[in-house]
Amino acid sequence: MxxxxxxxxxxxxxxxxxxxxxxxxxxxxxxxxxxxxxxxxxxxxxxxxxxxxxxxxxxxxxxxxxxxxxxxxxxxxxxxxxxxxxxxxxxxxxxxxxxxxxxxxxxxxxxxxxxxxxxxxxxxxxxxxxxxxxxxxxxxxxxxxxxxxxxxxxxxxxxxxxxxxxxxxxxxxxxxxxxxxxxxxxxxxxxxxxxxxxxxxxxxxxxxxxxxxxxxxxxxxxxxxxxxxxxxxxxxxxxxxxxxxxxLAETTSARASAGAQTAREVCASFEGYGKAGYVAPFNLELRHGEVVGLAGLLGSGRTETARLVFGAERPDRGQARVEGAPVRLQSPRDGVRHGFGYCPEERKTDGIVAELTVRENIVLALQAKRGLHRPLSRREQDEIASRYVKMLDIRPPDPDRPVGLLSGGNQQKVLLARWLATSPRLLVLDEPTRGIDVGAHAEIIRLIRELCDDGLALLVISSELDEIVTYSDRVVVLRDRAHVEELAGEAIDVGSILAAIAADGASVAHEGRA
Amino acid sequence: MKGLPPVLITAIVLVAGFALCAMQFPNIASTRVVGNLLTDNAFLGIVATGMTFVIISGGIDLSVGSVIGFTTVFVALAIERWGMPPLVAFVAILALSAAFGAAMGAVIHVFDLPPFIVTLAGMFLARGASFLLSTESVPITAPVYSTVSDFALRLPGGGRLTAVAIIMLAIVIGGALLLQLTRFGANVYALGGSRATASLMGVAVGRMTVKIYMLSSLLAGIAGIVFSFYTSAGYSLSAVGVELDTIAAVVIGGTLLTGGQGSVIGTFLGVLIQGMIQTYINFDGTLSSWWTKIATGVLLFAFIALQQGLVALARRPVAKRAGAVS
Structure with missing residues (x-):
């Protein structure tokens, strides 16, 4: 020894x-x-x-x-x-x-x-x-x-x-x-x-x-x-x-800035939105064709923000608007009705149904949206499934394979396909690259950009700062369950996000000593 | 120590019910009636003691009624047709039923199957086997049967405490001591709290499971012998549905159906309540005996609702804490 x-x-x-x-x-x-x-x-x-x-x-x-x-x-x-x-x-x-x-x-x-x-x-x-x-x-x-x-x-x-x-x-x-x-x-x-x-x-x-x-x-x-x-x-x-x-050297962000100049249409907006003891009231605008990243440490209120936006949690203050019209988001059903989609972080427990096939998982949300009275025919299901299997390059390309047998990255794609099948206007992704291998990582990021170019509004949570920097048009930084900073365009880099997250730590430490 | 409030409520229901009965039929308040009540429900008290262990450990044993039925047939045939001495027949059937319970426990643990399914299979198995032995009632004429049936302690007031009642009381007391005072008893509660956690804390979960179901089937075997004393016959259709009466007695006695809490004494009180209702109906004379089932059903509902209430109360502060965190 x-x-x-x-x-x-x-x-x-x-x-x-x-x-x-x-x-x-x-x-x-x-x-x-x-x-x-x-x-x-x-x-x-x-x-x-x-x-x-x-x-x-x-x-x-x-x-x-x-x-x-x-x-x-x-x-x-x-x-x-x-x-x-x-x-x-x-x-x-x-x-x-x-x-x-x-x-x-x-x-x-x-x-x-x-x-x-x-x-x-x-x-x-x-x-x-x-x-x-x-x-x-x-x-x-x-x-x-x-x-x-x-x-x-x-x-x-x-x-x-x-x-x-x-x-x-x-x-x-x-x-x-x-x-x-x-x-x-x-x-x-x-x-x-x-x-x-x-x-x-x-x-x-x-x-x-x-x-x-x-x-x-x-x-x-x-x-x-x-x-x-x-x-x-x-x-x-x-x-x-x-x-x-x-x-820091690695993270020269090669973001397409073409879209940045044109003023994009607002898809959904939240004013003074929040819930006591959950997330402090925040203002958030999500625009078509734009990725908004949520950055912060674990427990800073990122997932909480996403759940409020989707309707999975009830707000106790503030006003939400979709395409300019005031709406109430009290439940996930409301979110789905207004064309929102949500891929939660805990894929295994909250997302996929491992025993069902790829096809069944993909049509799940669409079927739920249509209601039980209008079942999708098997042909429609096959059509939808094979379209997304091709589009997202889900491997193996077999719609009848149980999702549980797929790799993490492909499970994530199935989940993404499920929401895309409902043709949403806004998609919330919580840690979309969590627990998947490096190759699939890059692919998911490419997909996020592509979806965005098709006019979808995206709200993405990630602990990977370089990743957030790569695909975000704007980044909201959270700290202690509050939105503390919003960075846009050229201002987005890992250094400034880190500074925004850490700023509070320093001040708290000082207060603590005072 | 555990689950005292529900037991107290059971005791109050018993005392109040008995008082009401006695007011209407003063004769009920006599040692004669109470002695008969103990005799009539001796087999139920014995099997319910075993069921208490099973339910506290978070399981259920649906096979006990069938094991009683099988035991009566086996004992009757062994003594009357196969010429076995009664004592040998008793030892044989107790060994058989203990092995049966151990096997069910082993299957539950090794294959990680729900006790409900495994003991349901055991129920069909034991009932089927008893039909295989004999489809008709076999009377038992062995002298030991009349000796035991005649034996009784005289109680003041003309009542009789019969041999089967004495066996039942001894088993209830023994069961209560086993549950409250021994490491085995503590482990039964531990299993009912959480099998996974108990295992993490060093409890040999597999061995415990086997032992618990073995105990339950063994007591069902004893209850079967007692039942054969009571009826002086073996019949494959005897004690049909007794597993449900037993579960009812256990739950009315304050044992949590989800496990982790309960007591043998409570179960004994639950048995007495069922016996008391039966006695009242006998005294009344005009009521159908099926009213026992209806009254038991109502009581069962009341006790389950009560327990849910108590459980919700106990959990509330914890839930509030968790809520504040997330």
Missing amino acids: ENSPDSAASLLEVRGISKSFGAVRALQEVDFTLRAGEIHALLGENGAGKSTLIKVITGVFQRDAGIVRIGGEEVAPRSAKAALQAGIATVYQEVNLLPNLSVAQNLFLDRQPMRFGVVREGEMRRRAKALLADFGLDIDVSAPLGNYSVAIQHVTAIARAVDLSARVLILDEPTASLDRHEVEILFGIMRQLAKRGIGIVFVSHFLDQVYEISDRITVLRNGRLVGERETASLSRLELIRMMLGRE
Whole structure:
């Protein structure tokens, strides 16, 4: 076994991990090092590979290549239970405990103190109380866990993991459902555990919290390692650039500026549109033959904006207009009725129906729009399906193949075809290039431009800034659930988008210190 | 510990119902009637104890009625035609039914099939097998049967606590202790909370599933023997539909049909409520006995609605939190 100089200090070493799902390479030769007693933030946008990495480390997925070492010893857990025995415990955002059991039973399930084949309830409660007291928690441990707040459930899960002699603790978005005070309590516990020599992996998309708690940061993007830095010496702008952008040199945007001069007709407009606690009111104009990009970090309000525009979420203020006429968008049905289409980010769960064929998936939205009384004949269906299979170059070009058997890029095209078949005036695409291979990537981008040249209005969300720069006529930058900047024409480049996203971070940090 | 409020409500319904019955027919409030009630429902109490484990673990066992039927036929034939000593026949049928339950549990776990389907298949299988053995009622004349039938503890007030009632009470108490005090019991609740999570927390989900269905079928076998004592015969059509009475008793007893919550004591109270309604109808004399089913149906509705209400109440604060986040 090779001995790197810091291997004595490193508790968990991950070297050259790769993992593919079919044609999609979720992780490519990723390295990750966790030292004993440190809090290490693992960052990246959706689909960057954070969850896959965690699942490979904890044995939920089996890796294709690479090694994992704990305390210098190579481990290959085949299940979450085996990982736990190796000293790796994971606490997920949705707490993996049993809400119907008492807190004490949750802490000691399957290892309760026994006497004569009977659980020593009193002893178990006393131990549970003592264990939780270590974490500054004084609660009735005989009450069902479900009676307590998510924060207490998290602490219980952590307590259980630590009591199972975990040396590596992975916290996956632990703060997402906690309020400020609860986050403080959790951070206190994390610091205390780190002092005891436990290595903590902290996954979060709250950058403020990352800066507050972590010692080091590892950033992933598109399944690759971008870098590992000391938190103290990494500026926020630099961090966001690591998460979103590629090298600036690559991104000389070759956008067709021909259309930019002609004033295009407004397709849909939104004035003071918003929903309390969801997205701050915004103004947005979408024009025919124009691509508007939505840029921002995960959780900044991009998807929320898209859902409001489509009608998937009800606004509580503002006015929407389609071709100048005021309309109400209260449900996806309204959106479809006004000629809107929406390709959501979670293709697998919200979009395609994997068991149905390409043809059936393509005609789905059109049939829904026509209503049950006017079924499309098989001939019409075949005609539509083969037209889009040809137009979008869906491969293999077999309309009767179940969509589940297609690659990610082709699934995305089927989804696109479904909406195009309804001849929409506006198409909303949420992360259209997520999880598809590089070749299909370029093709989807080409398609976006082509559709746009045909007069369609497009609203596209993407975490890939170079991509957004390539196809957008205008870019709206979001931050903390508000639209903060709109860039147009020549002003669009990766640098200015990054600056707009990061500006807030700097100001918040200052406010925080003041 | 768990699900106390629904159990309390069941207890209140039982006490109030009994009081109403006693007001109309004062004779009901006697040890004689209560003793008979326990005897008449002994087999139901036994099989419902097993069903409680199954339902708390998030499953269902539709085969129990058929297993009872098969047991009565098997026991009757074994003793009367095949010349087996009764005790040997009992051991044989209990081993057989336990193996039957274990097999169903294994199929449910290994093939990841819904318990509903697997135990439905088990129900047809066991019922069909009992017809294969004999299509007609086989009377049991072994001396042990009359001895056991005659045995009873005298209760003050002229009532009799029969052997089958004693067996049932022992099983109910044993079941309650098993569920509340042992690691096995805790794991049953854990499975009902979430199989995936329980597995992540180290519970051997497969082994538990096999054991739970084995327990249920074993108790159904015991209930079958008790039933044969009760009727002194084996008949392939006996205990048809009992699985549904059993599920009703479990649910009326406050056990959540979706699993994770419930108690054996509650189930016992649920059995008593059904017995009480039957007793009332017998006393009245003019009502059709099918009114038992109607009353049970109404109660079942009421309890399911009540549980949904309680569950919704329990979930509300959590839902609010989640809403604030997304």
